Amino acid sequence: MDAAVSFEPLRPRLIRVAYRMLGSVADAEDMVQEAFLRWMGADRASVREPEAFLRRVVTRLCLDRLKSAAHRHETYVGPWLPEPIVETEEEQADDISLPLMLALERLSPLERAAFLLHDVFGVDFDEVADTIGRDPAACRQLASRARSHIRESRPRFPVARERGLEIASAFFAASRTGDLQGLRAMLADDVVMQSDGGGKRAAARWPFVGIDEILRVHKGLARLFAKGMSKVLHYGLINGLPGFVTLEADGELQTTALQIDGDRITAIYIVRNPDKLSRLGREMLH
Known part of the structure; x- marks a missing residue:
């Protein structure tokens, strides 16, 4: 199958993963475009699950980007907030609000990746482990620590x-x-x-x-x-x-x-x- 034909239906979901990791639409689009270039050069016939493969590539690219993003945030003038996304009702399914994104900023990159992949996007811990280069037990611990850090960011009495x-x-x-x-x-x-x-x-x-x-x-x-x-x-x-x-x-x-x-x-x-x-x-x- 043509690289673009197999990739384009997955692009919106990959951008959501990257945006939740990075807090910037432009950076997310850059990561997904880089993943597309790698997809074009991959042995696609040997990839059994293109979405899992590409999610893994995007997450790893985001982890690399976060290393430089940490420095940018340290030198940022005033409070840093994620790029605002105006959403429709249908786009609320993953339950990641702005306060939770700020809480994610306080996590280590690996904690953030484990939490997002497993708790938000429903990826099993075996795939999370393969993606971030840790064993499944370590990934469970990373996600658990992330959960405890962000729990306080959720309102006790959510408003309709x-x-x-x-x-x-x-x-x-x-x-x-x-x-x-x-x-x-x-x-x-x-x-x-x-x-x-x-x-x-x-x-x-x-x-x-x-x-x-x-x-x-x-x-x-x-x-x-x-x-x-x-x-x-x-x-x-x-x-x-x-x-x-x-x-x-x-x-x-x-x-x-x-x-x-x-x-x-x-x-x-x-x-x-x-x-x-x-x-x-x-x-x-x-």
Whole structure:
């Protein structure tokens, strides 16, 4: 069979694996394209399970990339957040939300690979072992450690999709009009806000923690918002969380994703780095 004919149906699934490993669509696409080049040069007739073979290649390429990514994150300006993905309901099946992706960042590359392959993508431990070069028992331990690290990232009382979008809409209205009482009613006492500008757009270089601190920040932001209108382009799930995409007064895109536990917002994730929004801009502005 032609290399492209056998590869293309698998490309979306391979990109999902790579994106969950790397947090960047561009990097994920690069890894999958490299896997395609290797597929073209492989003895394809001897490969019994092309998807398993290619998943193994992509995972190994991602593990190599993570070694250099660790250095990039260390030198990144301000908080690092994954590239935002605006998802449909059908794309939520793997249950990897933005907080879980941040939790994955704190794992070792092998823990991340073992957890994603087994717990998220349903790969058995024999194949995981073959992929990452460890025996199955070690892979079980890696996945178990990963599970214990990320368990705390899951909300105790997950919010339904529609309710989450209602809260996102109310949050946008209150934050942009300076309705501090409305915001206070929505925020958890220990709420955290992170904004990722990558040193390329104005953004806080550290997280804001606690309801009083975040209300203080929004009081100041309300004065800025009053000078120029921002427009909501889309309400929806962003990396599994309710949120919205806006066109800001400076003509640039921004995404805001809200982690909600029960009816209270426990975390606010804002991406402003234009490098991480260029793909989204092509989809929404053209």
